[in-house]
Amino acid sequence: MTNRPYVRPMPASWWLRQGRYVRYMIREATCLFIGLHALVLLLGVYRLTQGRDAFDAFLAALWGPAGQVMSAVILLMAAVHSVTWFNLTPKAMPLWIGDAKAPGWVIVGAHYAGWFVVSAAVLFLAGGAS
Amino acid sequence: MSARQITLEVLRYRPESESEPVFQTYTVPCEKEWVVLDALNYVKDHLDRSLSYRWSCHMAVCGSCGMVINGDPMLSCKAFLRDLPDHIRVEPLNNFPIERDLVVVLDDFMDKLKSVKPYLIPRQPAPEAGGTYRQSAAQLKKFKPFTMCINCLACYSVCPQYGLNEGFAGPAALALAHRYNTDSRDQGRRAREDVVASNTGIWECTFVGACSEVCPKDVDPAAAIQQTKIASTMDYFKDLLMPRKNGKGGNGKQAAGNNR
Ligand code: SF4
Ligand code: FES
Numbered sequence: 001m002t003n004r005p006y007v008r009p010m011p012a013s014w015w016l017r018q019g020r021y022v023r024y025m026i027r028e029a030t031c032l033f034i035g036l037h038a039l040v041l042l043l044g045v046y047r048l049t050q051g052r053d054a055f056d057a058f059l060a061a062l063w064g065p066a067g068q069v070m071s072a073v074i075l076l077m078a079a080v081h082s083v084t085w086f087n088l089t090p091k092a093m094p095l096w097i098g099d100a101k102a103p104g105w106v107i108v109g110a111h112y113a114g115w116f117v118v119s120a121a122v123l124f125l126a127g128g129a130s
Numbered sequence: 131m132s133a134r135q136i137t138l139e140v141l142r143y144r145p146e147s148e149s150e151p152v153f154q155t156y157t158v159p160c161e162k163e164w165v166v167l168d169a170l171n172y173v174k175d176h177l178d179r180s181l182s183y184r185w186s187c188h189m190a191v192c193g194s195c196g197m198v199i200n201g202d203p204m205l206s207c208k209a210f211l212r213d214l215p216d217h218i219r220v221e222p223l224n225n226f227p228i229e230r231d232l233v234v235v236l237d238d239f240m241d242k243l244k245s246v247k248p249y250l251i252p253r254q255p256a257p258e259a260g261g262t263y264r265q266s267a268a269q270l271k272k273f274k275p276f277t278m279c280i281n282c283l284a285c286y287s288v289c290p291q292y293g294l295n296e297g298f299a300g301p302a303a304l305a306l307a308h309r310y311n312t313d314s315r316d317q318g319r320r321a322r323e324d325v326v327a328s329n330t331g332i333w334e335c336t337f338v339g340a341c342s343e344v345c346p347k348d349v350d351p352a353a354a355i356q357q358t359k360i361a362s363t364m365d366y367f368k369d370l371l372m373p374r375k376n377g378k379g380g381n382g383k384q385a386a387g388n389n390r
Contacts, residue, residue, distance in 0.1 A: 004145035006150060008227075014290055018201065020339075088356075091350065093357075099271055
């Protein structure tokens with residue numbers, strides 16, 4: 001008997017081998033767009049420190065065609081990010097009510113409810129400020 | 131009953147004569163109720179005695195017959211031909227070195243299994259005079275699914291993190307650690323945390339979730355790992371607020387978050 005174990009190399013394209021890996025990579029990649037959005041917000045704050053004209057120019061750029069396309073893409077990616085992660089929450093935080101496990105949709109639903117409440121609060125505050 | 135002709139394409143590796151694995155094709159007359167393992171046994175009995183593979187129970191309890199069938203890791207004794215096409219590709223489990231044909235080297239997993247202390251580390255002293263530990267049905271229910279693992283290694287085969295970093299303790303070992311950590315009779319969580327709550331333990335996992343999708347026993351290792359991450363993060367903050375006197379909290383080597 002020859003003992004010469006064969007190790008199969010893992011190619012850099014491993015994630016293209018199966019649909020589940022591709023879906024995982026898409027989920028992970030959406031965080032780049034969340035990061036991009038954070039940078040846009042930071043840029044806005046920075047432009048604000050430079051005075052009214054600078055901030056108005058920033059807003060104008062954001063409302064321009066390129067800015068709108070960027071915002072739409074970010075919104076779409078943020079939605080994919082939130083939905084994919086919310087769907088995973090029952091695994092990370094199972095909820096026991098007495099000695100019965102709450103169904104997954106309760107936990108996912110609670111996250112959507114929280115999302116809705118926070119979004120409504122932000123919209124309310126933003127609306128009240130203008 | 132007329133036999134169905136199945137083409138079995140099996141990845142073969144004979145280290146004494148081959149420098150790398152090659153596919154070999156067999157045509158097997160199969161009965162309707164057969165599983166892939168039956169087809170392999172037919173090859174071994176009638177066509178090619180040199181074919182090597184592991185199996186024992188033929189009833190999905192021993193965990194030794196795990197292999198990759200048409201791209202997905204499964205128990206070959208549970209992979210019914212009626213659910214599969216006429217052309218079946220059989221390969222050894224991914225992410226493990228091939229010993230011979232469909233037999234992989236398990237040493238790495240065995241070491242990892244041992245490293246998570248997969249046994250009861252009971253509370254002391256024993257709560258009952260006779261040394262038995264009581265557990266209610268409700269307490270058992272909390273961790274029961276995590277006890278079902280049969281070490282078939284389907285989860286390791288499909289885990290890209292294990293493939294990329296063989297230091298990773300991996301799904302089944304971490305699920306078993308969680309099984310003991312959440313057992314009401316156990317108090318070994320702190321004893322396991324050096325291995326479990328480390329860079330090569332739960333924090334190497336990026337929640338791909340493939341392990342839970344392929345597990346033939348519905349163990350849900352991905353859930354076990356994420357729940358351990360939460361428990362371990364709590365431990366970290368507890369240690370920060372109230373350093374343990376004789377534990378590891380005092381010497382700066384703490385549970386989880388700082389290992390990231
Ligand atoms: S967790 Fe499931 S897939 Fe992994 S070794 Fe155990 S039984 Fe097999
Ligand atoms: S032979 Fe035992 S699990 Fe398949």
